[in-house]
Amino acid sequence: TKRYNITLLPGDGIGPEIMNIAKDVLSLAGSQEGIEFQFKEMPVGGVALDLTGVPLPEETLSIAKQSDAILLGAIGGYKWDSNEKHLKPETGLLQLRAGLEVFANLRPASVLPQLVDSSTLKREVAEGVDLMVVRELTGGIYFGKPRGFGTNEKGEEIGFNTEVYATYEIDRIARVGFETARKRRGKLCSVDKANVLEASMLWRKRVTAIASEYPDVELSHMYVDNAAMQLIRDPKQFDTIVTNNIFGDILSDEASMITGSIGMLPSASLSDSGPGLFEPIHGSAPDIAGQDKANPLAMVLSAAMLLRYGLGEENAAKKIENAVLETLNRGYRTGDTLSDGKKLVGCKEMGEEVLRSV
Amino acid sequence: TKRYNITLLPGDGIGPEIMNIAKDVLSLAGSQEGIEFQFKEMPVGGVALDLTGVPLPEETLSIAKQSDAILLGAIGGYKWDSNEKHLKPETGLLQLRAGLEVFANLRPASVLPQLVDSSTLKREVAEGVDLMVVRELTGGIYFGKPRGFGTNEKGEEIGFNTEVYATYEIDRIARVGFETARKRRGKLCSVDKANVLEASMLWRKRVTAIASEYPDVELSHMYVDNAAMQLIRDPKQFDTIVTNNIFGDILSDEASMITGSIGMLPSASLSDSGPGLFEPIHGSAPDIAGQDKANPLAMVLSAAMLLRYGLGEENAAKKIENAVLETLNRGYRTGDTLSDGKKLVGCKEMGEEVLRSV
Numbered sequence: 001t002k003r004y005n006i007t008l009l010p011g012d013g014i015g016p017e018i019m020n021i022a023k024d025v026l027s028l029a030g031s032q033e034g035i036e037f038q039f040k041e042m043p044v045g046g047v048a049l050d051l052t053g054v055p056l057p058e059e060t061l062s063i064a065k066q067s068d069a070i071l072l073g074a075i076g077g078y079k080w081d082s083n084e085k086h087l088k089p090e091t092g093l094l095q096l097r098a099g100l101e102v103f104a105n106l107r108p109a110s111v112l113p114q115l116v117d118s119s120t121l122k123r124e125v126a127e128g129v130d131l132m133v134v135r136e137l138t139g140g141i142y143f144g145k146p147r148g149f150g151t152n153e154k155g156e157e158i159g160f161n162t163e164v165y166a167t168y169e170i171d172r173i174a175r176v177g178f179e180t181a182r183k184r185r186g187k188l189c190s191v192d193k194a195n196v197l198e199a200s201m202l203w204r205k206r207v208t209a210i211a212s213e214y215p216d217v218e219l220s221h222m223y224v225d226n227a228a229m230q231l232i233r234d235p236k237q238f239d240t241i242v243t244n245n246i247f248g249d250i251l252s253d254e255a256s257m258i259t260g261s262i263g264m265l266p267s268a269s270l271s272d273s274g275p276g277l278f279e280p281i282h283g284s285a286p287d288i289a290g291q292d293k294a295n296p297l298a299m300v301l302s303a304a305m306l307l308r309y310g311l312g313e314e315n316a317a318k319k320i321e322n323a324v325l326e327t328l329n330r331g332y333r334t335g336d337t338l339s340d341g342k343k344l345v346g347c348k349e350m351g352e353e354v355l356r357s358v
Numbered sequence: 359t360k361r362y363n364i365t366l367l368p369g370d371g372i373g374p375e376i377m378n379i380a381k382d383v384l385s386l387a388g389s390q391e392g393i394e395f396q397f398k399e400m401p402v403g404g405v406a407l408d409l410t411g412v413p414l415p416e417e418t419l420s421i422a423k424q425s426d427a428i429l430l431g432a433i434g435g436y437k438w439d440s441n442e443k444h445l446k447p448e449t450g451l452l453q454l455r456a457g458l459e460v461f462a463n464l465r466p467a468s469v470l471p472q473l474v475d476s477s478t479l480k481r482e483v484a485e486g487v488d489l490m491v492v493r494e495l496t497g498g499i500y501f502g503k504p505r506g507f508g509t510n511e512k513g514e515e516i517g518f519n520t521e522v523y524a525t526y527e528i529d530r531i532a533r534v535g536f537e538t539a540r541k542r543r544g545k546l547c548s549v550d551k552a553n554v555l556e557a558s559m560l561w562r563k564r565v566t567a568i569a570s571e572y573p574d575v576e577l578s579h580m581y582v583d584n585a586a587m588q589l590i591r592d593p594k595q596f597d598t599i600v601t602n603n604i605f606g607d608i609l610s611d612e613a614s615m616i617t618g619s620i621g622m623l624p625s626a627s628l629s630d631s632g633p634g635l636f637e638p639i640h641g642s643a644p645d646i647a648g649q650d651k652a653n654p655l656a657m658v659l660s661a662a663m664l665l666r667y668g669l670g671e672e673n674a675a676k677k678i679e680n681a682v683l684e685t686l687n688r689g690y691r692t693g694d695t696l697s698d699g700k701k702l703v704g705c706k707e708m709g710e711e712v713l714r715s716v
């Protein structure tokens with residue numbers, strides 16, 4: 001048996017409910033493939049604030065760093081919404097990303113045939129969409145300095161942030177973009193705002209330079225405003241998109257909504273050498289927390305990504321993905337993806353059905 | 359007779375073709391309302407680069423400043439795409455916006471009943487969408503300093519920009535947002551990324567403060583990533599959106615694509631006291647330039663916005679808007695909005711049909 005140490009960070013809102021299910025699914029699929037997991041649960045986000053006074057306790061980060069991979073539920077909730085910046089749950093998440101140096105965030109957005117009708121896009125536009133957003137996750141305006149508040153020459157209050165990228169940051173995320181495209185349909189679209197921003201001009205220059213290492217991948221460039229339009233006009237034109245932290249935040253959420261099933265979408269955040277961080281792209285949904293209504297499938301599929309990208313356990317990853325598809329084929333749906341003739345189930349029951357299919 | 363001086367900036371690509379039509383429509387609608395226009399045509403963008411070596415000649419700016427309103431076609435084209443920043447057509451546009459101090463950019467996105475099928479969104483989602491994006495246009499990361507290229511501590515090349523807002527910049531655009539919402543359905547949604555960016559935290563604080571001047575307007579706040587999703591999930595939830603320069607660039611293009619008829623959408627850019635700038639939100643479309651294929655209606659509707667917001671000539675504005683609707687009702691369509699049973703016409707013929715309806 002192979003053994004892996006997994007850090008579980010259930011977080012806030014629906015986080016704990018969906019984490020329970022993902023953990024069970026992971027254990028079962030693992031055991032069938034001769035893999036044993038040692039789980040360690042740690043606090044992050046709002047729950048950590050309440051427990052320790054900070055959104056990312058040092059112990060959480062150090063345990064996470066020592067593990068083989070990290071599974072995260074979701075963070076945030078009304079209770080902490082008006083907290084100061086350093087006491088926001090979101091700050092804990094950003095500190096975790098920075099602390100783990102997970103600079104490459106992979107966000108797949110595919111329209112499953114079973115769920116094509118949940119999209120607000122017309123069937124012929126949504127059908128067959130299968131794209132991947134590769135988002136830079138530890139640089140840009142999220143972390144750039146200087147940042148803060150001050151006064152300008154006229155004595156007025158200002159708030160400011162710095163969008164900044166260094167060549168090595170662009171080069172390494174570009175490579176992840178090209179590698180990802182190579183394993184998919186061989187098309188990479190780099191999104192920037194190089195007609196206005198210097199940070200984007202350097203981005204475009206470096207992505208273009210790195211392209212020479214990947215002659216088999218077809219590279220194109222697109223301005224971010226146009227990309228926001230093209231995702232709606234004809235999302236099938238995209239294979240892999242690589243972009244900076246803030247544009248990736250916006251475009252990956254837009255792309256996920258196109259699939260109509262944001263409760264289905266996982267993500268992987270990878271570093272050069274340390275453990276990866278795996279989480280659903282949806283939030284903590286405080287409005288339905290504790291009501292057994294959440295869709296656990298994005299969390300379960302994040303566990304599959306953990307197996308594939310975090311541990312290289314492709315067979316176990318496929319097992320979980322197939323179990324999810326089979327459960328959908330058997331007609332089970334949580335409220336967010338319910339359509340005519342399907343069986344409405346709660347979070348727990350959906351988990352049980354997935355387990356049955358593993 | 360009332361007399362107004364109008365600066366015409368046809369620009370590049372399809373700009374001249376659609377400008378010709380807008381000029382004729384403006385003249386005719388004006389003459390019927392006892393208004394006479396004195397037009398002065400000046401170069402900006404690529405055409406100015408070729409003619410004078412700079413994308414915004416001083417004379418163009420000074421003539422524009424002295425006029426009562428400015429009508430702009432579109433700028434940019436392949437020819438100048440790899441120019442250095444200060445020699446890009448886009449830079450001319452940014453200098454024009456800054457020179458005229460048009461800080462408030464109004465971008466309506468409405469789904470016309472006649473064109474609802476051009477949207478890639480399902481009919482029931484698109485039908486009835488009628489929103490307005492109020493975008494801050496002369497601040498933020500587009501103009502913030504410091505900006506440029508340099509080296510970091512490790513000696514690596516960096517590219518950087520500054521996202522910065524001062525209280526007065528936020529206050530004045532917030533007021534335009536509230537005034538706009540008040541004249542519409544009384545709902546204002548302010549979009550920011552206040553969970554991460556200090557510039558957004560100040561934005562949210564000031565918008566919230568200004569709200570006390572408008573107790574009749576219902577204010578909400580939304581993160582930009584969520585806004586990008588909600589525009590697809592349920593665009594009808596929005597009335598007026600107010601946001602910063604870069605988020606406004608992205609979200610207004612996304613909103614326009616939702617209507618399915620970006621060739622139909624005008625915009626107004628307004629200052630506190632000087633003349634306003636009116637332009638279609640689409641680009642210069644170099645791929646179809648000179649082929650009599652462009653949709654001139656966004657340009658024509660920009661002339662209507664010029665009458666309404668630039669000159670206060672509501673009757674003439676309505677005249678033009680009604681002429682456009684009538685032309686659509688009579689079944690005329692350019693290629694971009696063609697659907698079954700409609701009459702395909704070129705740019706010129708569409709212009710003639712609009713003139714006939716004025």
Ligand SMILES: CC(C)[C@H](C(=O)O)[C@@H](O)C(=O)O
Pocket residue numbers: 090093094249553554583
């Ligand atoms: C919660 C927030 C800080 C975060 C981000 O902006 O990165 C979220 O929107 C995401 O995309 O994971």
Ligand SMILES: CC(C)[C@H](C(=O)O)[C@@H](O)C(=O)O
Pocket residue numbers: 195196225448451452607
């Ligand atoms: C051409 C470009 C500089 C411009 C912008 O980013 O503002 C355009 O996209 C727009 O929205 O008017």
